[in-house]
Amino acid sequence: MSKQYRKKRGERARPRNRTAKSQPAGFRSTDAVQHDPAAGDGVVVNGYSERWLRRGFPWVYREEVVGRTGRFAPGHVVSIRSRDGAVLGTGIWDNAHVEVRRFRNDIGPVGSQLLSKRVAAAKNRRPLDADTTAWRWVHGENDELPGVRADMWGDHLGVCLDSPSLVPLLEPLLQAFADHASDLKSVWLSYRISDGDASRFEGLPSGLVWGEAADAPIEVLERGIKVAVEPWLGHDVGLYCDMRELRAWMEPHWRGKRVLNTFAHTGMFSVVAAKHGAREVVSVDLSERYLARARANFELNRIDTSRHIFDSRDTFKVLDARRRRGDQFDVVIADPPSFSHSKDGRWSAKTDFPRLVAASLRVLAPGGWLIVASNQGKVSPKEFLQQIQQGAHKARRPLRLLHEASTPVDFPAALDFPESRYLKAWVLAG
Known part of the structure; x- marks a missing residue:
């Protein structure tokens, strides 16, 4: 058997786009779609979810939601509260099995300032040597950026999102990465698509979303060993x-x-x-x-x-x-x-x-x-x-x-x- 059809934790690459862009485009900013969680727009969760959230778990499953206040669509920023009204955090809403991904433990915006702080903190936690130039910058929930993974391939960045609901975060996210990687040459976007879920990702931006496309595989290092990678292949980069x-x-x-x-x-x-x-x-x-x-x-x-x-x-x-x-x-x-x-x-x-x-x-x-x-x-x-x-x-x-x-x-x-x-x-x- 071959790894040609390998499904890495359910992840699949979107079609490759080799048209260079000077800036992120084709999606709406966070502020254009978010509701105001302070106004009460949000979800109410059951006791089981509340216990896990208080321990630090970042997800709310659909079956754990016992009430919704307001009308919102995937990508909206919503509050998370317990049955007795206690604040459990703020997250991004999605019409999926994972209904809310929590980005903060209080009520507040999920925007440029928060994302930049998290991206910078994630980079500072990675004391890698100069002889390793292929590394994961953001590891999703483990870096307090649920549903977001970002890998550096030399001077090139690959970003993978778990859900279409996270697309509104792209503009501030990409700006945060650019602010903390002055030599960034390109950014490639892909999605983690589960079986039977592909239709939710139709029409979304993918492939090259910032910078210039490379003309050949990119040479990176792992502990001094050279390896050629292709970030435009999504999960199939080559390492x-x-x-x-x-x-x-x-x-x-x-x-x-x-x-x-x-x-x-x-x-x-x-x-x-x-x-x-x-x-x-x-x-x-x-x-x-x-x-x-x-x-x-x-x-x-x-x-x-x-x-x-x-x-x-x-x-x-x-x-x-x-x-x-x-x-x-x-x-x-x-x-x-x-x-x-x-x-x-x-x-x-x-x-x-x-x-x-x-x-x-x-x-x-x-x-x-x-x-x-x-x-x-x-x-x-x-x-x-x-x-x-x-x-x-x-x-x-x-x-x-x-x-x-x-x-x-x-x-x-x-x-x-x-x-x-x-x-x-x-x-x-x-």
């Missing part, structure tokens, strides 16, 4: 920065190893392994386009590609063929997409992950390491463990946990927002 901590932890352990990287995507794990002394790296992905990008990343880092293999066959076919040949690898990487499909079939991490673990273990050398990862927030660590155990039992290979990776500093996880702790990335010894 998943949330795996940086695991790649960093593995750096001292690659030398002399024979590595199999399944679902290799654009090959970042493969490049890091080869750059840090791996004897041979086999990168497998059904997408020839991804493997071409992986090969280009090898060449960017002056790695001799003739010493390594790029295989565009189905992962399970490769694993079976390698097993039949008696091949064994010191490290096997299994970081599959949540869901994908191809002419060879469908892949679902929920049902197929144990089979992938078993097949990977059958080509893992005794004492070798299996790296497994899942970005599915709906899969709990307990369920993830059970999936791995099922695969290990099927392959009759006992496993030991060596390292449990966390997200890096630019992917913080608010303690009162459980949804932020989505990543499971383990190094297992077999």
Whole structure:
């Protein structure tokens, strides 16, 4: 299977627009659409929602709203109150399952001053080295900007919104980013679109919304390793920065190893392994386009590609063929997409992950390491463990946990927002 159809936490890119703009355009400012929360326009929530809001949870679900005062549409700024009238905050209203995203705990505007302060604070919380130029500037709810994610790719910014209701914030948001990044060259906009929800995003601005379009892939750094990215592809930029901590932890352990990287995507794990002394790296992905990008990343880092293999066959076919040949690898990487499909079939991490673990273990050398990862927030660590155990039992290979990776500093996880702790990335010894 390929990561070509990968759905990263439900995120999909809008069609690419390569027309350069000198300033944000095509959407209304916040002030043009907001109601006055101080006048009483807002929602009343039940006791369960009130308890979670008081703890710091930033969402109000539709079923938790027991009353509405005023008439408003998606994008309006509304107050949030308890049944007894206590103020619980101010947020952006949406006609969706998440009805309100709370931006502040009191009653007040959600505009330029607030957004600029939050954007600046988010940047100050990210003490990244100069040898890393690909990083997440805003991580949504965890940076008090619910529904907003922003990634820096060198001098280029990619912004992703979870809901059309957040579009009215674009003008002050983009101004805030520009104010705190003087060398910004372009801003690309995409949306996180769930299945069956695409119609809500029709007609919204997307693609290039500020600056000039790049003529070629942009070269960025992760801990000194070069990688080519394409911000105009939305979620398919070419690098998943949330795996940086695991790649960093593995750096001292690659030398002399024979590595199999399944679902290799654009090959970042493969490049890091080869750059840090791996004897041979086999990168497998059904997408020839991804493997071409992986090969280009090898060449960017002056790695001799003739010493390594790029295989565009189905992962399970490769694993079976390698097993039949008696091949064994010191490290096997299994970081599959949540869901994908191809002419060879469908892949679902929920049902197929144990089979992938078993097949990977059958080509893992005794004492070798299996790296497994899942970005599915709906899969709990307990369920993830059970999936791995099922695969290990099927392959009759006992496993030991060596390292449990966390997200890096630019992917913080608010303690009162459980949804932020989505990543499971383990190094297992077999």
